[in-house]
Amino acid sequence: MFAHSEHVMRAHTCPCLVIPMSKSPQFIVHTSNPLNGEPPLATLRGNFITPRELFYVRNHSPVPDIDPQTFRLIVNGMVERELELSLDTLLNDLPKRTVMSTLQCAGNRRNQLIAYAPIPGEVAWGAGAIGNAFWSGVPLKEILNVAGVKVGAQYVAFMGADEVIRHDENVGFGGSIPLDKASSPEVLLAYEMDGKPLEPVHGFPLRVIAPGYIGARSVKWLAQITVQAFPSKNYFQAHAYQLFSPQTTAETADWNAGLQLGELVVNCVITSPRAGTQVSRDVQVEGYAISGGGRKIARVDVSSDGGETWTTANITQGDQQWAWTFWQIRLQLKAGETEIVTRAFDSASNTQPEDVRHIWNFKGYMNNAWHRVNVNVKQ
Ligand SMILES: Nc1nc2c(c(=O)[nH]1)N[C@H]1C(S)=C(S)[C@@H](COP(=O)(O)O)O[C@H]1N2
Ligand SMILES: [Mo]
Numbered sequence: 001m002f003a004h005s006e007h008v009m010r011a012h013t014c015p016c017l018v019i020p021m022s023k024s025p026q027f028i029v030h031t032s033n034p035l036n037g038e039p040p041l042a043t044l045r046g047n048f049i050t051p052r053e054l055f056y057v058r059n060h061s062p063v064p065d066i067d068p069q070t071f072r073l074i075v076n077g078m079v080e081r082e083l084e085l086s087l088d089t090l091l092n093d094l095p096k097r098t099v100m101s102t103l104q105c106a107g108n109r110r111n112q113l114i115a116y117a118p119i120p121g122e123v124a125w126g127a128g129a130i131g132n133a134f135w136s137g138v139p140l141k142e143i144l145n146v147a148g149v150k151v152g153a154q155y156v157a158f159m160g161a162d163e164v165i166r167h168d169e170n171v172g173f174g175g176s177i178p179l180d181k182a183s184s185p186e187v188l189l190a191y192e193m194d195g196k197p198l199e200p201v202h203g204f205p206l207r208v209i210a211p212g213y214i215g216a217r218s219v220k221w222l223a224q225i226t227v228q229a230f231p232s233k234n235y236f237q238a239h240a241y242q243l244f245s246p247q248t249t250a251e252t253a254d255w256n257a258g259l260q261l262g263e264l265v266v267n268c269v270i271t272s273p274r275a276g277t278q279v280s281r282d283v284q285v286e287g288y289a290i291s292g293g294g295r296k297i298a299r300v301d302v303s304s305d306g307g308e309t310w311t312t313a314n315i316t317q318g319d320q321q322w323a324w325t326f327w328q329i330r331l332q333l334k335a336g337e338t339e340i341v342t343r344a345f346d347s348a349s350n351t352q353p354e355d356v357r358h359i360w361n362f363k364g365y366m367n368n369a370w371h372r373v374n375v376n377v378k379q
Helices: 087-092 110-116 140-147
Strands: 028-032 035-038 072-077 083-086 097-104 130-139 155-160 174-178 188-193 207-209 222-228 267-272 282-290 297-303 314-317 325-332 336-346 371-377
Touching: 083 087, 083 140, 087 188, 097 188, 097 207, 130 140, 140 188, 140 222, 267 336, 267 371, 282 297, 282 336, 282 371, 297 325
Parallel strands: 072 222
Antiparallel strands: 028 035, 072 083, 097 130, 130 188, 155 174, 155 222, 188 207, 267 282, 282 325, 297 336, 314 325, 336 371
16 A cells, blocks of 8 residues: 555556666676666766666666556645646646756665675665766646645655565655755656656656656656655655664664755766776776766865875866766876775865765665775886
């Protein structure tokens, strides 16, 4: 049963179903059912718009098989008019907008938190749980205008059509964003990714795109939108995706007191050279940087002396809200074992913590510690 709805469209899910998708043979599959996978880091920096073959997939249950003919999007809660919208109406009768937006999982870079202390039961993401795409669809604010938001409403909650079992119960996948954000022009109900219909693994036929927020708020297989006075009570908003202090454990966590994740933090990753490789003394260092809430990347710093001194990298691509930034720098290194470190500053001067141990949390979210890569510099 879903928390606040009897009429969410129930999708037929079959784990035996062969889901059509176009992932590269290089795609790193963490779990295959449900599918969770990311591209090798070196391939991610090859294209500013991430090819669909390489775009990470984060699923909590099997991909639902939704019939586009019978699909209806339900809009209810604190609205003047409840709506039931067909795909045809969404595609043909409502305004269409395209937004370039980088989607990033709150679990991106979890593997470095795990290296510090174990995080059982969570996907060990590298730094590839991120991708950039052009998303096209109906701005959510247009739907809210048609429905008419009642006074007192503060959040817009989403429910997907996937069945997610937690403690023997189908909790579904839901989440919410503040009404202010939901009314901003960049938030979309997307039906296209890079000009093509969404693939089933990415949410066909309809998904939310909430730029600048953790990926979990961009609910796939969107079935229902509820306007309400409080954040979503769904498991994935009220329980998972909460941030706790390093000393908190699953046993001691007070789920009413955790910080509910929303906007992304500032983050920066070295995509090349790769950890453990041999490099020449004159080395090209490359990576991506991103911040949340529409803040741009203002500066990327690189250090080869553990952060005592820093060199400013060149921004090579990307200076817009909602999307990542690519950077590069040539460094002259001394021969031997060397650690290359990077950190970014965003347009609000936010920067990153030095070490994972100060931000480690037992669910493994939001790792934005300085990214460190150890290489062997040739004589
Ligand atoms: N319905 C539904 N929506 C979902 C999820 C899910 O499991 N079910 N996963 C979320 C998470 S945690 C992330 S990071 C993004 C991943 O989107 P992608 O698989 O298209 O890359 O989708 C989000 N939307
Ligand atoms: Mo995620």
